[in-house]
């Protein structure tokens with residue numbers, strides 16, 4: 394039998410919402426408190442989920458609700474949920490068409506019994522930041538520009554050594570980044586940012602790094618070659634940047650950093666001689682509060 398409408402009777406609206414979130418769009422969900430349950434029944438649901446709703450020593454409200462439901466509809470299947478099914482009143486078990494189930498197993502049972510494909514849980518906004526970003530106007534050894542490792546690493550790079558094109562390539566990259574990103578919503582997802590600063594980009598990589606750092610509210614790892622080192626040092630002292638010295642072009646080091654982020658090893662890469670430690674690469678940057 395197909396399920397078109399489910400009535401969820403629960404005095405906790407959060408519980409109703411949590412169940413509703415998992416239901417496929419083809420299923421209409423009606424949420425009701427115990428005293429509203431009667432109204433819900435009038436809408437002829439194909440399944441009713443009733444919570445036992447027992448608190449401490451209080452008598453379970455679900456028992457009465459179930460009785461009321463059966464008075465009006467002797468056929469509709471009922472899934473009766475309880476955190477402690479062993480404590481559920483005997484008359485519930487004796488009621489026809491009722492399945493008693495532990496609350497946290499209810500969704501699985503419903504999905505199996507009625508062939509409903511549950512929606513997956515949305516990732517919580519409170520998850521740890523996952524995404525590292527590499528920004529360079531040159532190439533990154535071993536990697537094309539793009540997203541890697543199921544959202545672990547985003548590489549904004551060029552397909553070759555940019556040389557004189559550096560500034561215009563970098564401007565383009567920045568436009569891409571700002572086009573794709575909802576800073577307010579997405580910045581909490583950012584774990585770490587690496588920006589390459591060579592000589593061909595002039596002041597641009599430094600500016601880009603400080604702008605990004607400001608917008609994601611965290612210090613940026615500035616991966617800089619030794620050229621114009623004093624200028625880069627001054628920048629570090631003025632902005633929220635951490636400076637590391639890499640080879641001119643940065644491609645080799647950035648490629649190795651990408652490997653470390655993704656947890657892979659490529660032959661011929663010396664991970665021990667990186668200017669930045671594995672811990673520094675993989676730890677989350679501390680966010681500043683505005």
Ligand SMILES: [Zn+2]
Nearest residue numbers: 592618620641
């Ligand atoms: Zn250089």
